[in-house]
Amino acid sequence: MAQIRVEQLCKRYAVAERQPGAWGAVKGLFHRRQRVVEALKDVSFSLQAGELLGFIGPNGAGKSTTVKILSGILRPTSGLCEIDGLTPWLHRIRHVARIGVVFGQRTQLWWDLPVIESFELLRDIYRVDEAAFRRTKAEMVERLRIERLLDTPLRQLSLGQRMRCEIAAAMLHRPSILFLDEPTIGLDATSKLAVREVVRTLNREEGVTVILTTHDMHDIEALAERVIVIGNGVVLRDSSFEALRAEALGETRLVVEFAGAPSAIDIPGVSTRTREDGAVELAFDARRMPAHALISRIAAEHDVADIHVEEPQIEAVIARFYALHGAAEG
Amino acid sequence: MTAPARPGLAARPYLAALRARFYLTLQYRAAALAGLTTQCWWGVMKILVLAAFYRGAPHQPMSLGQAVGYTWLGQAFLVMLPWNADPDVVEMVRSGAVAYERLRPVDTYAYWYVRALAWMAARVLPRAVPMFLIAAVVLPLTGLGAWSLPPPPDWPAAVLFTISIICAALLSTAMVQLVTGVVVATLSAKGANAIAPALSNILSGGIVPLLLFPAWMRLGLFLQPFAGLVDIPFRIYLGQLAGAGAAAGIGLQLAWTAVLVLVGRGFLAHSLERLQVQGG
Numbered sequence: 001m002a003q004i005r006v007e008q009l010c011k012r013y014a015v016a017e018r019q020p021g022a023w024g025a026v027k028g029l030f031h032r033r034q035r036v037v038e039a040l041k042d043v044s045f046s047l048q049a050g051e052l053l054g055f056i057g058p059n060g061a062g063k064s065t066t067v068k069i070l071s072g073i074l075r076p077t078s079g080l081c082e083i084d085g086l087t088p089w090l091h092r093i094r095h096v097a098r099i100g101v102v103f104g105q106r107t108q109l110w111w112d113l114p115v116i117e118s119f120e121l122l123r124d125i126y127r128v129d130e131a132a133f134r135r136t137k138a139e140m141v142e143r144l145r146i147e148r149l150l151d152t153p154l155r156q157l158s159l160g161q162r163m164r165c166e167i168a169a170a171m172l173h174r175p176s177i178l179f180l181d182e183p184t185i186g187l188d189a190t191s192k193l194a195v196r197e198v199v200r201t202l203n204r205e206e207g208v209t210v211i212l213t214t215h216d217m218h219d220i221e222a223l224a225e226r227v228i229v230i231g232n233g234v235v236l237r238d239s240s241f242e243a244l245r246a247e248a249l250g251e252t253r254l255v256v257e258f259a260g261a262p263s264a265i266d267i268p269g270v271s272t273r274t275r276e277d278g279a280v281e282l283a284f285d286a287r288r289m290p291a292h293a294l295i296s297r298i299a300a301e302h303d304v305a306d307i308h309v310e311e312p313q314i315e316a317v318i319a320r321f322y323a324l325h326g327a328a329e330g
Numbered sequence: 331m332t333a334p335a336r337p338g339l340a341a342r343p344y345l346a347a348l349r350a351r352f353y354l355t356l357q358y359r360a361a362a363l364a365g366l367t368t369q370c371w372w373g374v375m376k377i378l379v380l381a382a383f384y385r386g387a388p389h390q391p392m393s394l395g396q397a398v399g400y401t402w403l404g405q406a407f408l409v410m411l412p413w414n415a416d417p418d419v420v421e422m423v424r425s426g427a428v429a430y431e432r433l434r435p436v437d438t439y440a441y442w443y444v445r446a447l448a449w450m451a452a453r454v455l456p457r458a459v460p461m462f463l464i465a466a467v468v469l470p471l472t473g474l475g476a477w478s479l480p481p482p483p484d485w486p487a488a489v490l491f492t493i494s495i496i497c498a499a500l501l502s503t504a505m506v507q508l509v510t511g512v513v514v515a516t517l518s519a520k521g522a523n524a525i526a527p528a529l530s531n532i533l534s535g536g537i538v539p540l541l542l543f544p545a546w547m548r549l550g551l552f553l554q555p556f557a558g559l560v561d562i563p564f565r566i567y568l569g570q571l572a573g574a575g576a577a578a579g580i581g582l583q584l585a586w587t588a589v590l591v592l593v594g595r596g597f598l599a600h601s602l603e604r605l606q607v608q609g610g
Contacts, residue, residue, distance in 0.1 A: 068429065071433060072432065072433070073429050073432045073433065075603060092432070093435045093436065093437070094435070096432075096433045096434065096435050097435035099433075101430075101433050103429065103430070106425070106426060106427050106429065106430065107427070108427075108430040108433075110350070110354075112354060113350075113354070117350075120346075121346055121347070121350055124342050124343055124345070124346030124347075125343040125346060125347070125434050125435070125436060126343075126434075126435060127339050127342055127343065127435075
């Protein structure tokens, strides 16, 4: 049975609109115009225990809203959500005791307290017994390499150090589900790798279900087998990352550099463009024409110095996917 | 809610939050010292005004000596008035960190209540203790006994005062929680923080002892909730309210606390329900 079941989740906000200018402000005293924002229109999916799901989508697509509903902070306008038999917003207290959440842009540790004291507070707040706390703390301290940070007040830590402590904090009560909302935002390369490493270990070795939202496609590439793309409040795609990549990649590019004078390449289904440096760029659909076939044909027919395949950057791929579905933020 | 395995376990998160906030707030010693100095100065000013008032109208239900004692007590417990919403909560609402508060497996109202109570207690203690020493010990030693804070007239008064001042802290925290509810509802502390002190300062007796108001107002003033913050505990201290009167006063404090906790809890739940956590 699915651990998480989400059906037709919908969330509408009424936003008070201020009309411009002084007269608008006066009118606002008597009558407020309200605009309805549909953050989520229809989001459905289900997740098995132990899965690692990547949630991607442009800013304002509804990723964070979904995470907030799933974690019990927000109540949806309509729809159904069941996590381990509980509805998050109806059984908030029981539900939140079983989940761990990290918001990359916020902190759940006390700013003025040494990290270890924040951990001890969380131990009491989650009613974790002392022996279990010591075990988990030791494990997390080792996995995240935060031994030397424990006695430092949070405000003196770097963002990367802080994020490692945040993840440890979210795991102290041994949640079976971990929500990570942009956990690598603003981190340097080393810290990003460390975060990915520990998320992978928690998921693979300890069977923690992970829901990860991010704008960093390398997070997704490194971690998620399954990806949900969300745009304008609906699920655009729910598939494996490989399938998404293949679909979004669409055309592949081949760059041909000639040994002698450039000659025209005329192959059906392939569009060409001559670059300033004299090389010719070919665009084609790799699903219909395999790259290796094309390469050997060109090599046979022309005097070629070099041929290489140019894969578009994953960022560019996703941006194109958003644009294709009209989901890019206006 | 889940049934706790042990009774102590249910209270554990709240006690931990109370302790942490108390010690964190206690660290602001400079603020306490500055507050103490200001409160001594204002105490002197208020007493001079009272002395002038009593010279013009000497027959009051409270002697000048009692009014002076009342004033010193007021200075000692000044920060116990519900001046503001809990600044921690205001900051969390502003920054969106309030989301994490909803992720804790605790009752949000109770969790914030104990923290506001700890915040208040940790600000009252470092101000009230030295203020007592100055007003009740130093002043008589320097020959200003007539202008000092007298000790309670008897042991029952001292015991009842202790109970009543604790009730006042519980009542005040319930009021702070109401103001916090307004902050959560409006996402701004400005309005609520402007109205709450004005109401509570006058109606509690913080500016003028409630007994010095015109006679026809006194019953109403005794019954309204703000009296329990200042007037009731202080009159018990001075022996002005004893026996059945003191019992009635403490009963009123508890009853108002219960009412305000119920109202505040419902209001906060409603506001939190509507709160859209910003950002992301």
